[in-house]
Amino acid sequence: MPSNRRNFLKLTALTGLAMTIKPNLSFSIDNDTILGHGDFRYKVDTAWGNLDPSKTPVVNCHEMVMDKKGRLIMVTDEAKNNIIIYDQSGKLLDSWTLNLPSAHGLSLVNEGGEEFLWIVDNGGRVIKTDLKGKIITEISSPLNNGIYSEKMRWVPTETCVAPNGDLYITDGYGSQFVLQYDSKGNFIRKFGGDGHGDAQFKTVHGIAVDQRKGGTPTLLCTSRGHNSFKRFTMEGKYLETIFLPGAFVCRPVIHGKNLYAGVCWSRAKYLEQMDNSGFVTILDENDKVVSNPGGTAPKYIDGELQLMIQKEPVFKHCHDVCIDQDENIYVCQWNASKTYPIKLTRI
Secondary structure, eight states, rough: OOOOHHHHHHHHHHHHTTOOOOOOOOOOTTTHHHHHTEEEEEEEETTTTTOOHHHHHHHEEEEEOOOOSEEEEEEEEEEEEEEEEEEESSEEEEEEOOTTTTTTEEEEEEEEEEEEEEEETTTEEEEEOOTTTTTEEEEETTTTSSSSOSEEEEEEEEEEOOOTEEEEETTTTTTTTEEEOOOOOOEEEEEEESSSSSOSSSOOOOOOOOOSSSSSEEEEEEEETTTTTEEEESSSSSEEEEETTTEEEEEOEEEETEEEEEEEEETTTGGGGGOOOEEEEEETTSSEEOOTTOOOOOEETTTEEOOOOOOTTOOOOEEEEETTTOOEEEEESSSSTTOEEEEEOOO
């Protein structure tokens, strides 16, 4: 039986156990609140990114990146201001829009010292801009050029750029493929697809290039429905699955030797009682979970990670994290009542 199928069945069996674990509903949040485990513990600042919603509204704070100046750039699906730029104190520096109603993915690439953004809209657009919002290029829909058949769904969610300039796009809400293009926008290949096999995905929501161990880079791809990250070669060959039972993770974010991710739901996705059940998860260089701010402490038995769920109800649906030079975490949330990012200050 494929390893991912075993993990899927194991997760299903653990769901019943999870129903007996209750979050701490009496938990109160203030600026002295401490979350996390081991060496990765944080003070919570829920007001860090608050702005005037009449002037700079958000719908969902989908993703955030940090540029070389230390500015924090966030994408939201509020068409009035798709991009919001903060300094690290939470002050608004700038905002601009491409009038995208479903802006979702945001990645930053440095090309010869100049930085650019790749912005993904769930409506099907994948756009490269400068940091002021000028469109540099746009990738055509795979439905337009024979990459997809006419009946296939195209709902992209994320991008990443390889060291050689190749662009990877995840079709996380559509047909579950990862599409690879060269630096000039020429299609190379697609891999993955919908299913429970090792090399297939259930919500390939995010992607990142992993170069933590030196040598040849690899791709880490989210398979959110499998509570997993899946590792592939840069040519799309499956290598391994990192199983995170109970955690419906968003994109992998690599900082230094560690891997961070927002968990959008815990336990069984879409069950009413598990709404607003997010937390943050942190993995070390060996892909072992070392801390779950807002979640239960990671526990391994005979080398197997046990079920992880929300413990402290600080977060609703953690959609992305951004890590600064001091290893503080900025948490973007989906479906969180149009609230702004939360800062976790490392202690």
